[in-house]
Amino acid sequence: MIDVWEALAAAGGLWVWGDEDGVAPWTDGHGHDVVPLWTDPGQAEAESRDGADPGERPVFLDVDALLEAIPEWVAAGVGEAGLDPQGGRIPATVPLAELTERLLRLQLDRPV
Numbered sequence: 602m603i604d605v606w607e608a609l610a611a612a613g614g615l616w617v618w619g620d621e622d623g624v625a626p627w628t629d630g631h632g633h634d635v636v637p638l639w640t641d642p643g644q645a646e647a648e649s650r651d652g653a654d655p656g657e658r659p660v661f662l663d664v665d666a667l668l669e670a671i672p673e674w675v676a677a678g679v680g681e682a683g684l685d686p687q688g689g690r691i692p693a694t695v696p697l698a699e700l701t702e703r704l705l706r707l708q709l710d711r712p713v
Contacts, residue, residue, distance in 0.1 A: 614663035
């Protein structure tokens with residue numbers, strides 16, 4: 602099993618589904634909006650292509666870009682990120698506050 606946090610640290614970011622206008626949130630089975638995040642662009646493509654709008658594709662967001670995007674996601678009513686640790690449908694969610702905390706830790710731990 603791939604550890605999302607290890608993959609995030611190794612790659613310096615994660616993959617989202619979106620276009621030049623931003624990220625396309627998903628609605629989970631409970632009716633909550635989540636931002637899906639993947640460790641691999643191929644998995645993002647496989648899970649998102651069927652319902653994609655023209656121009657949507659996997660987009661890599663590094664740690665800084667993820668931190669910059671989170672306030673926009675919160676303002677849009679998104680409270681969680683969906684994480685893909687194993688491939689396949691998003692099996693786990695994490696509150697955006699926890700994601701922010703982990704990203705800030707990574708940012709502080711990066712070599713200068």
